[in-house]
Amino acid sequence: MPPNTLGPALEKGIWVAVVIAAVIVVLRVFAKFQIKRVGIDDGLMILAELLAIASTVFLSLSVKHGFGTDLYSMPRKDLQDVLKYIAIQVPLVTLSTTFARSAFILYLLPLLGTNKYHQAALWTVLIIQFGANVASAVLPLSICRDVAALWDAEVAATTSCGDSDAVFRFAYFSNTFNSATDLFLAVFPAVVFWNLNLRLRIKIGLIILLSLGVFAMVASIIKTTKLNSVPSITNMGAAGGIELIRWGYIENVIIIITSSIPCIRPLVISSVRKISSGKFTHTDEPSTPAGGSPSVGPKEAKESPHARGFDPDVEDSSVDRILDDTRSVHTSTSVEGAESPSFESPDFKKDAGISVITGAGQSVTEPRSNL
Structure with missing residues (x-):
């Protein structure tokens, strides 16, 4: 049997x-925990990653027995092991991808507000892709x-076995729907x-x-x-289905990430800001005049957040918090005064007055008369 180079490289x-x-999933959960927004979507993403790890273990086992070489040239025992581990890992990858995609849809649902059409569209896509992929994962294992x-x-x-052609046709349907869902x-x-x-x-x-x-x-x-190259008793060849397995994992990992x-x-x-601020601190130390307080030169003023037109409260926030703030601006009428708190941003005037959000979504500021 020729040396196996494709299998180990894939593994x-x-x-x-x-x-x-x-690592990305761990950072995701940590970030959501910090803002106290850990939800079902995070649980599904953790489950998706665990299934991805489990399926990769079976990939390693199949490579150990020769996956990546011509299946026809394998000893009978190794061939059985390779096909068995592939039969296990393919459904695991399918379920992992399904849970990851479902987690993203659940993450989007609250971000898009309460628009019933948006909600209905997302729930419809979630239910169809979830059901189709679970069926696609289970059918091959239950056909015989x-x-x-x-x-x-x-x-x-x-x-006795069922109609394998029907299973393949359903697999094409579910995968085509997955592509449309990702788009x-x-x-x-x-x-x-x-x-x-x-x-902007x-x-x-x-x-x-x-x-x-879109990359998914x-x-x-x-x-x-590549679905027609799935390895099985009746479908063995020189490629051994390695490209199908490769792209199945690529799709899975891309969706998780x-x-x-x-x-x-x-x-x-936050990390980029800390690195940048550390760089400026070490390279541009402000000089201290005789009065005792350090002076701010033009370079430091230029690098300050507000001088760059940057609002840390907005730009450092999570996606959901940014959208929450946006909705509050659209759905509330704010009264600004000298002692009342305000949402400070370069886009808003700091003059005292009454800001009214009109039905057309435009803000009209009426100056307050002097008392």
């Missing part, structure tokens, strides 16, 4: 990707009376958030963060084109 690459995804028929030719010859989840938030009353810089940043799922759509499409990145936005921005 190493997938393990690296799964570990990176695990004896599940060992999936990896043992002798058992397959003595047991929908990338475009839908962009359309909704574009109409929000946010700074923040708006574009949020749209990019919440539209990263590409991986899903490529995986769908891209669905969690929006949640760790405050951590990333």
Whole structure:
């Protein structure tokens, strides 16, 4: 049997990707815990990552027995083990991807407010993709009376099985719907958030963060084109289905990572700010005049947050907090006075007055008369 080079290379690459995804999920939960917003979506994402790790363990076992080489050239025992571990890991990856995608939809639901059409669209997509993928994961394992028929030719010859073509057709349907779902989840938030009353810089940043799922759509499409190469007793070849397995894991990891990145936005921005401020502190120490207090030079003034037109309270916040603040501006009438608290931002005037939010969404400020 020729040396196995494809299998070990695939195994190493997938393990690296799964570990990176695990780190991102940990940061996600930490960030959500800090703002006290840990929810069901985080539990589903943790479950998705655990399933991804479990499936990668079975990938390692299949590579150990020769996965990545010509299945026809394997000893019978190794062939059975490879097919068995593949039959186990494929449903695990499918379920992991399903839970991760569902977690992202649940994360989006409160962000999009209470618009009943938005809510109905997301719930419909969630239910259909969840049901279709669970069925797609279970059907291959239940198509034969004896599940060992999936990896043992002798058992397959003595047991009855259902229509494998129907299972393949359903797999094509579910994977095609997954690709469409990933596209929908990338475009839908962009359309909704574009109409929000946010700074253009923040708006574009949020749209990019919440539209990263387009990469998952590409991986899903490529995986769908490889479905006919799934390894089985009746489908063995030189490639051994390695490309199908590769793109299945790529889709899975991309969804876990891209669905969690929006949640760790405050951590990333905070870390960058600390690194930047440390750099300025060490390289541009302010001089101290005879009076005792350090003077602020033009460089320091230029680098200050407000001099750059930067509002830390807004730009350091999590996505959901930013949108909460935006909704409060749209749905409330604020009265600003000399002693009343106000939402300080360069976009709002600091003059005392009455700010009225009109029905058209425009703010009209009426100056207060002098008393």
